[in-house]
Amino acid sequence: MALLLVVEDNEMNADMLIRRLNRKGFETAWAINGVQALEMLEKLKPALILMDLSLPEMDGYQATRIIKSGPLRHIPVIALTAHALLEDQQKALTAGCDDYETKPINFPQLLGKIHNHLGEAYDNSE
Amino acid sequence: MARLSADTHPWWRRTSLRLKLQSSIVGYALLVLLICAVSLTWFANTYFHQKAQRDLQMLGEVLADNSRAAVTFDDAGSAANILEASKGNPHIRMAMILKDGKVFAAYPPGITSEGVDRLRPGDGVWLHEDHYYVSVPIVVAKDVKGRLYLQSDLQEWEEVKGNLYKVFSGLFAGLLVLTGIVSYWLNMHITRPLSALSTWATQVSRAKDFNARAVKHNDDEVGTLVDSLNTMLAELAKQESIRSWNEILETEIRERKEVERDLIAMRNRAEAANQAKSQFLANMSHELRTPLNAIIGYSEMLQDVMTDEELDRVELAGDVDKIRSAGKHLLSLINDILDLSKIEAGKMDLSIEAFNADELIQDVIGTIAPLAESRGNRLRINVEGEIGIIYSDVTKIRQILFNLLSNAVKFTHQGQVDLTCARIHDVHGEQVEFSVHDSGIGISQENLEVLFKPFSQADASTTRKYGGTGLGLAISRSYAKMLGGEIVVASEVGKGSTFTVKFPVQMEGIGELFAEREATGHERAASRELDEPLEQTQLLLIDDDEAVHNILQYQLSRHGYMIHSAMSGKEGLKKAFEENFDVIVLDILMPEMDGWQVLQKLKSEAKTMSIPVVLYTIVADKEKGYALGADDYLVKPISKSKLLTTLKNYRRSSSNKILLIDDDRHTLELVDAYLADMDYQLIKAENGREGLDILQVEQGTMIILLDLIMPVMNGFEFIDEVRKHPEFAKIPIIVISAHDLSNKERSLLLQHTQVIIKKGEYSRQELIGNIETILGNQRDARKRSGS
Numbered sequence: 001m002a003l004l005l006v007v008e009d010n011e012m013n014a015d016m017l018i019r020r021l022n023r024k025g026f027e028t029a030w031a032i033n034g035v036q037a038l039e040m041l042e043k044l045k046p047a048l049i050l051m052d053l054s055l056p057e058m059d060g061y062q063a064t065r066i067i068k069s070g071p072l073r074h075i076p077v078i079a080l081t082a083h084a085l086l087e088d089q090q091k092a093l094t095a096g097c098d099d100y101e102t103k104p105i106n107f108p109q110l111l112g113k114i115h116n117h118l119g120e121a122y123d124n125s126e
Numbered sequence: 127m128a129r130l131s132a133d134t135h136p137w138w139r140r141t142s143l144r145l146k147l148q149s150s151i152v153g154y155a156l157l158v159l160l161i162c163a164v165s166l167t168w169f170a171n172t173y174f175h176q177k178a179q180r181d182l183q184m185l186g187e188v189l190a191d192n193s194r195a196a197v198t199f200d201d202a203g204s205a206a207n208i209l210e211a212s213k214g215n216p217h218i219r220m221a222m223i224l225k226d227g228k229v230f231a232a233y234p235p236g237i238t239s240e241g242v243d244r245l246r247p248g249d250g251v252w253l254h255e256d257h258y259y260v261s262v263p264i265v266v267a268k269d270v271k272g273r274l275y276l277q278s279d280l281q282e283w284e285e286v287k288g289n290l291y292k293v294f295s296g297l298f299a300g301l302l303v304l305t306g307i308v309s310y311w312l313n314m315h316i317t318r319p320l321s322a323l324s325t326w327a328t329q330v331s332r333a334k335d336f337n338a339r340a341v342k343h344n345d346d347e348v349g350t351l352v353d354s355l356n357t358m359l360a361e362l363a364k365q366e367s368i369r370s371w372n373e374i375l376e377t378e379i380r381e382r383k384e385v386e387r388d389l390i391a392m393r394n395r396a397e398a399a400n401q402a403k404s405q406f407l408a409n410m411s412h413e414l415r416t417p418l419n420a421i422i423g424y425s426e427m428l429q430d431v432m433t434d435e436e437l438d439r440v441e442l443a444g445d446v447d448k449i450r451s452a453g454k455h456l457l458s459l460i461n462d463i464l465d466l467s468k469i470e471a472g473k474m475d476l477s478i479e480a481f482n483a484d485e486l487i488q489d490v491i492g493t494i495a496p497l498a499e500s501r502g503n504r505l506r507i508n509v510e511g512e513i514g515i516i517y518s519d520v521t522k523i524r525q526i527l528f529n530l531l532s533n534a535v536k537f538t539h540q541g542q543v544d545l546t547c548a549r550i551h552d553v554h555g556e557q558v559e560f561s562v563h564d565s566g567i568g569i570s571q572e573n574l575e576v577l578f579k580p581f582s583q584a585d586a587s588t589t590r591k592y593g594g595t596g597l598g599l600a601i602s603r604s605y606a607k608m609l610g611g612e613i614v615v616a617s618e619v620g621k622g623s624t625f626t627v628k629f630p631v632q633m634e635g636i637g638e639l640f641a642e643r644e645a646t647g648h649e650r651a652a653s654r655e656l657d658e659p660l661e662q663t664q665l666l667l668i669d670d671d672e673a674v675h676n677i678l679q680y681q682l683s684r685h686g687y688m689i690h691s692a693m694s695g696k697e698g699l700k701k702a703f704e705e706n707f708d709v710i711v712l713d714i715l716m717p718e719m720d721g722w723q724v725l726q727k728l729k730s731e732a733k734t735m736s737i738p739v740v741l742y743t744i745v746a747d748k749e750k751g752y753a754l755g756a757d758d759y760l761v762k763p764i765s766k767s768k769l770l771t772t773l774k775n776y777r778r779s780s781s782n783k784i785l786l787i788d789d790d791r792h793t794l795e796l797v798d799a800y801l802a803d804m805d806y807q808l809i810k811a812e813n814g815r816e817g818l819d820i821l822q823v824e825q826g827t828m829i830i831l832l833d834l835i836m837p838v839m840n841g842f843e844f845i846d847e848v849r850k851h852p853e854f855a856k857i858p859i860i861v862i863s864a865h866d867l868s869n870k871e872r873s874l875l876l877q878h879t880q881v882i883i884k885k886g887e888y889s890r891q892e893l894i895g896n897i898e899t900i901l902g903n904q905r906d907a908r909k910r911s912g913s
Contacts, residue, residue, distance in 0.1 A: 010416060016423040023430065061799065082415035084464065085408060087796070094799045094890055104419035104457060107426060 002047035002118055003027040007037040007063070008080070009055050013103075017050070020107060026114075034058025034066075041072060048117055053081040053092060061095040068096030076117035080105065144317040148309040155301045163294045170290060174283045178258055179251045182278050185212065186262040190274040193223055197230065197264050197272045205231035217278050219257065223264070225272035256280050319348045327355065336363035394835070400471065401864065407467045411460050418453050425450035462597035469604045472866065476608055478633055481520040483513035483558060487547060490524060494531045502540035503564075510548040513558055517632040522605040526613075529598040530562040530625045538566030538622070549631065556631040557611070563624040569617040577615060578603045602627070609633060662688040663777045664706065668698030668724060669713035669742070678711070678769075685770060685898060686777070695719030699727055702734045709776035712756075714743040722754060729755035738776045783807045784897070787817040787844065788833035793862065793885065797831060800890040806897075814839030818847055821854050829897055832879070834863040842871075845878050858900045862888070 004026050008014035018028045029044055031037035033055045041049070049067070053060035064077050079092040082103040089100045099113050138146075189208060196205035209221040209231050221233040229237075251260045257277050264272040323340060330338050336359050342352040425446045432443045468474040491507060498505040516523075527545075534543045546561040569577065578599050599613075606613045611629025665687045667678055675691050682689060690707065692698035695716050702710060710728065714721035721743065728734045738757040742764075751759045758772050784806045786797050794810055801808055809827070811817040813836040821827060830848075834841035841861065848854045861875055864885035875882055881896050 010420075012420045013416070013423070016420055016427065020423065020427050023427070082412045082419065083408075084411055084415065084461070090890060091796060091799050103415045104422045104453065107423065 001025050001027060003029060003044060004114070005029050005031060005037065005040060005044065005046040005049045007031045007034070007049065007055065007060065008052045009033060010052075013052075017105070024111060032056075034060060034063030037063050038066060041067065041075070045072065046075065048114060049075060049077045050114075051077050051079050051097065053079055053083070053088075061091065064092075064095045064097050078110070078113055078117065142317075143320065144309075144313055147312050147317065148305070151308055151312075152302075152305045155305055156298075159294070159298055159301055162297075163290075167287075167290055170286060171283070174286060178278065178280070178283070182258050182260045182276055183251055183262075185215070185218070186260040186274055186276050189221065189276070190262040190264045193231070193274065194264055194266055194271075197223065197225060198266050202231050206233065206235060209233035210235075212276070215278075217281055218276060219279050220275070220277035222275045223272050224275065230272055315344065315346075316348060319343060320351075323348070323352065323355070330359070336366055397865075398835075404467055404471050404473070407464060411464055414456065414460055418457055422450055422453040422457075425453065459597075462601060465601050466597055466604075469601070469608075474604075474608065476519045476633070477521065478517060478519055480515050480517050483516045483547070484509070486520060486524060486527075487513070487545070490527045490531065491545070493528065494535060497532060498535045498543060501535055501538065503535055503538050503543050504541075505535075506542065506544045508544060508546045510546070513547055513549050516558055518609050518629065519605075519633075522609060523629075526602045526605050526627055527560060527562075529602045530560070530613075530627065533598065534562050534564035534566065534623070534625070538564040541565035541622070550628075554630065557628050558631050559626060559628045561624060561626040563622065565622040568619040568621050569615070569623055570619050574615060574617060578613070662686055663708045663773075664688050664690065665773070666690045666692060666698065666701055666705075666707040666710045668692045668695060668710065668716075668721070670694060670716045671713070674713070674742075682770075682773070685902065687773070695721070695724040698724055702728060702737065703731070707737055709773065710737055710739045711742045711773075712739055714741060714745045722750070725751075725754045725756060740772060740776070782901070783809055783827045784829050784831060785809045785811060785817060785820060785827050786831040787811045787814060787836070787841070788831070788862070789813055789836045790833065790885075793833065797862075797893070800893055813837055814841065814844030814847065817844055821848075821851075821857075827857055829900060830857055830859045832859050832861050832863075833885075834861060834865045842874075845875070849878065860893075860896055860900070862893075 004021060006014055006018055006021070006028055008017065008030070009032055014030055014032075018030060021028050029040055029046060031040050035058045037049070037051070038058075040046075051060045051064060055063070060079060060081075064079070067073065067075065067077060073096075076098040077096065078099040078101060079095075079097040080101050080103060081088060081092065084102050089102075092100050098117060101110050101113065189212065192211075193205050193208045196202070196208060205223055209223065210233055212218045212221045212233060218233075220237060222237070223230040223232075249261055249263060251258060253259075257279055260276045260278075262274045262276075263270045264274055326338075326340055330336070339356050339359065340352045342349050342356075428446050429443050429450070432446075465474070487507065487509065491505070495505055531543070531545065542565045544561075544563040546559075546563070548559050550557050550559050603613050606627050606629060609629040610633055611627060613625060613627045615623060615625050617623035663686055665682065667675060667689055669675060670693055672693070675689070675693075679689050690701060690705070692701050696719055698710070698712070699719075701707075712721050712724060716724075721741065725739055725741070728737065728739060739755070740758040740760060741751045741756045742760045742762065744762045746761050748759045757776070760769065760772060784801065786794060786808055788794055788797075788810075789812050798808055798810075806828075809820055811820050815838045817830070817832075818839075832841050832844060839847070841863065845859065848857070848859075859879040861879050861882045862885055863882070867875065867882070872882065880900055883893065883896070
């Protein structure tokens, strides 16, 4: 099944999310910050990116902006953040994120969003 | 004034009152006396002379009658005796009878007829040399036998006259004495008090002692004058004291103003602290969410693992469920706190729109029904008629209804929950009313009072038993108020509760608000003219459909594009070779020469090769398009924003510099992000002073985004400074501030700025829309002044 790139600096949250995604049958890769995410993106070309926004070295906003202005801009990016204000959501969408999920994650909802975007991506490639 | 004119006044005005009074009294008395004396003398004179004449005539006739016999018989002796009888009257000086021109008899005896010749021959009385004379004929048998003459002196009159003079002299003397007395009295009672008063008044005015009072001796006009003077003085004293009070007050006002300044400074600090508090809460929310994410996530996962793999650890799973539910509760608590803090800070926005209330009710019921069922409650909906369209904030109303219904369901077990909805008309106008009635545990009187206060669930154990944060009703009531309505509750312990929420069908002032926003944005911006022309992007549109030309003209001309139209492929190519364009927008399906051909031709000629071409068509063959060298591919129909975003990449790089002056890092980041993909160069300054310095260096700044509260130089001061530089004064300013503006501040700002945006309450669209509107208007203005 599809490969998802999880970009998350909090180890516990990353572990939890990855294990839950694996249980749902997704393959996963983990990047700890924006820089690593960009490197792995080139190599792995994942089907979708789950992007935490507050990250060390290069934050999620910047990483997303770079992804969205590069050749792999078609890969959907879902922002994951503990910032719960509408403003934050807009900020993420402005940076180019395709979707937004507030922590704590409502897992079924996140799964729905992932399927939505993957579905779209497949439709586009067909 | 009075002093000056004193010398110019006639003498009678200058004479003292006393002299005037005295002379007028004396004059008057003398006049009366004179009139009396003259008239009395005249009267006495006339009376005396008439009487003297009459008496003399009578005496003459008596004597003449008596002497008739003597004359007849020539008896001179008896005639003389008869004449002698007149000696009884001392004033008769002479009596004489003439007969035949000779003296017949005379008294006093011996007097001759000398001089008698001169006597008048006729009858009657006459006056001659202070003597009265009378001549009476002595008639006997109708013959005049002789004539009697009498002479009387005026001695008696002289005596009367002398007496009269004595009387008048006496009267005159008496009058003089009386006048003296009267004038002395007048002097004592009028003149002297008046002059004393005048001297006193002069002293008072010199000494400016308005507390002195004149002494009143009499109750007459002078007394009244004293009273009025005293009243006047009292008035003056009052004014004097008012003046001194004014001074005291002015000092006080100065002091108060200083206090006010201090208070404003304190308030600003408090506001900053409040902002810090809100920020803290937002941070807290973030910090709490991160571990919660793990707690909830792990718990859910563990639950899955345990049941999926059929490990006999159901009990463990139950405990884990507690972790999860605790986490969830913590989350709803945080959400509610966040909402409340927003409401308190006045930052909770309303998003007013038209929505169908009946659909909303169905939606809410759909969510609440499973909950009601799980508690064994029957849910009954009673909608009176159709509620229809409501203009309000649908999210807030949904939250209120959900809160009331979930409370009702929670506090009722195996009972009845009714939702009643109606459109009503009362004194507040057209309203919509939702009423939630339950047959649950009810609320006691004392708990009713604190029901709507935050964190005041009826009983601390309630939270554990029924869940919830205790903030729902507080939030609901705040929302209801924001929407112009209210929530009321009626309840009886053990029998159930009824919560009724009511709010206007159409929120007040909504229409005006929108209209105002439009008007201020447009008029302000339109009133400006710009000197420098803006760089326009030259766009060649090649399309055979005239409608497309019209639409693009309408959509793009306000955003800095100059549209050049070509109605066919051939015309387009011709224009592309002749003129220089920044971008070409090309249709595919055209008669004669289609878009593919045009594209190939454009990309094969050196002159046109480098001009970006955007395909804009209903043909969805992107691969072919890109293969032939198209730079972008847009499939009709397309939204204006997508069109603008795409074309932005090919815009002539303009000098659209935007200066952002704000000390808040978050705002800087946010605006940066908002404008990231727009064709603007964002220059940042952290305060007004820095902003001014940048303006000097960065020529051609198009718009200033300005915060108000900043260190070093705040927004108000910055605006003042900018007004002093004519070259900067024309740069439009958009105020972005979290500062709550007073009406005065607002109107002041609107005189010099275009738009005021509240920090944290604007969207990307709003910001960009405002900027584009202002820039668009500048272009219009430039166009107008150019044509």
